[in-house]
Amino acid sequence: MAGLTRADAPARRGGLRRRRARRQRVFRWVVVGLLGLFFALPLLAMLEFTTRGAGGKLSFDTWRLLVDWPRLSETYPDLSAGITTSFGLALLTTVLMLVLLVPTVIWVRLRLPRLRRTIEFLCLLPLTIPAIVLVVGLAPVYAWVTYFLGGSSLTLTFAYTVLVLPYAYRAIDAGLSAIDVRTLAEAARSLGAGWATVIWRVVLPNIQSAVLSAAFLSVALVLGEFTLASLLSRTNLQVAIELLGKSSATMSVAVSLAALILAFVLLFLLSFVGAVRGRRRNRSKEPTVSTSSEPAVTPEVAL
Numbered sequence: 001m002a003g004l005t006r007a008d009a010p011a012r013r014g015g016l017r018r019r020r021a022r023r024q025r026v027f028r029w030v031v032v033g034l035l036g037l038f039f040a041l042p043l044l045a046m047l048e049f050t051t052r053g054a055g056g057k058l059s060f061d062t063w064r065l066l067v068d069w070p071r072l073s074e075t076y077p078d079l080s081a082g083i084t085t086s087f088g089l090a091l092l093t094t095v096l097m098l099v100l101l102v103p104t105v106i107w108v109r110l111r112l113p114r115l116r117r118t119i120e121f122l123c124l125l126p127l128t129i130p131a132i133v134l135v136v137g138l139a140p141v142y143a144w145v146t147y148f149l150g151g152s153s154l155t156l157t158f159a160y161t162v163l164v165l166p167y168a169y170r171a172i173d174a175g176l177s178a179i180d181v182r183t184l185a186e187a188a189r190s191l192g193a194g195w196a197t198v199i200w201r202v203v204l205p206n207i208q209s210a211v212l213s214a215a216f217l218s219v220a221l222v223l224g225e226f227t228l229a230s231l232l233s234r235t236n237l238q239v240a241i242e243l244l245g246k247s248s249a250t251m252s253v254a255v256s257l258a259a260l261i262l263a264f265v266l267l268f269l270l271s272f273v274g275a276v277r278g279r280r281r282n283r284s285k286e287p288t289v290s291t292s293s294e295p296a297v298t299p300e301v302a303l
Contacts, residue, residue, distance in 0.1 A: 043257065050254040062254045076251065082240025083255075085153045089236060090222040092157040094215045097168050100161070102211065105172050106199050110185050123169035126162055131227040134159070142232055153234040160222050167221065168214035175210020176203075216270040220263045 053059025065071055073080040101123075108115050126134070138159055145155050181203055188202045204211070226238035237259060245252035 043260065046253050046257045050250055050257065052250075062250050066251070066254055066258065076244060076248070078235070079240045079244055079251070079255065082235050082237045085235060086223055086237035088154055089156055089160060090219045092154060093160040093164060093222050094218045096157060096161050097164055097218055098211065098215065101165065101168055101214070102172060102204070103199055105169065105176065106181070106203050107195075109176055109181050110198075120169065120173070123165045125166075127166045132231070134162070135228060135231040138228070139232065151234075153229070153236060156229060156232070156234050156236065159228050159232070160218075160225065163225065163228070164214075164218040164221050167217040171213040171217060172207065172210050175207035175213075178210075179203075179206045213270050216266045220266050223259055223263060 050062050051058055051060055053061065065075065069080070104119065108119050142155070142159075145158065149155050184202050184206065185198050188198045193202065223237060225236065226242070228234075229236040229239050230242070237255070241252050241255050241259075244255070
C-alpha cells in the first residue's frame with residue numbers, strides 16, 4: 001500500500017494543481033466580470049439616455065446629428081469648434097512632446113547619464129502639482145503668450161505638453177530600458193554614423209512601441225482635460241461639453257460617451273501594440289533549429 005501511495009502522489013499533486021488553477025481562473029473571470037459590469041452600467045445608462053426619444057421610444061437622432069458634421073457645425077457651432085480645437089491640441093501637443101522629449105531622453109541616456117535623475121525629477125514634477133496651482137503659475141505666462149501669439153485655444157499646447165510629460169517620459173524611458181542603447185550607439189558610431197543618425201535610424205526604430213505609447217497617452221489626456229482650459233478661458237472639447245450641458249443635455253451626454261469610447265479605443269490600441277511588440281521580441285529570442293539532416297562540417301585551417 002505504501003508503494004501504491006508513493007506512486008499515486010505525482011498524479012494527486014497534478015490533480016491538485018489543475019483544480020487550483022481552475023479555481024484561480026474562475027475567480028479571475030468573476031472579478032473581471034464584476035469590474036466590467038461596474039464600469040459598463042454607467043456607459044449603458046448614458047447610451048440609453050441619448051437614445052431616448054419622445055414618448056420613451058428608441059431614437060438615434062442625436063447620434064445621427066453627431067456624425068453629420070455640417071449639421072452639427074450649424075446646430076452647435078461651439079461644440080464643433082471645441083472638437084476641432086481638441087484634435088488640433090492633441091496633434092500639436094503630441095508632436096511638441098516627441099520633438100522635445102525623445103531626443104533629450106536618448107541624449108541623456110547616451111552622453112549625460114548623471115543628469116538622468118534630474119531630467120526624471122523635472123518630468124515627473126507636474127504629477128505632484130495640482131492643476132489649480134499650475135493655472136496660478138501659468139496665468140502670468142499666458143498673458144505674454146496672448147500678447148505675442150493671440151488668444152487662440154491652440155496656445156494651450158504649451159501647458160498640455162507640461163501635463164503629459166510624466167506619462168510620456170515613463171513610456172519612453174521604459175522603452176529605452178528594454179534595449180541596450182549604449183551598445184547600439186557604439187556599434188553605429190564605429191561604423192561612421194553621426195549622432196543624428198544614431199538617434200533617428202538606430203535607437204528610434206527600436207523604441208517605436210514606447211513612442212506610440214507616449215503618443216496615445218498624450219492624446220487621451222488632451223482630449224479629457226478640462227481644468228486648465230476652463231480656468232485659462234480657452235475652449236476645448238470638455239469645456240464645450242460643459243457649456244452644452246446647460247442647453248442640450250442629450251447631445252452633451254452623447255459627446256461625452258463618444259469621447260470615453262475614443263479614449264478606450266486608444267488605450268486598447270496601446271495595449272495591442274505592446275502585446276504585438278512583445279511577441280515579436282520573444283520570437284526573435286527563440287533559437288533557430290536546423291532542419292538539415294546532414295552533419296555539420298567544420299572548415300579546416302590550411303597550414
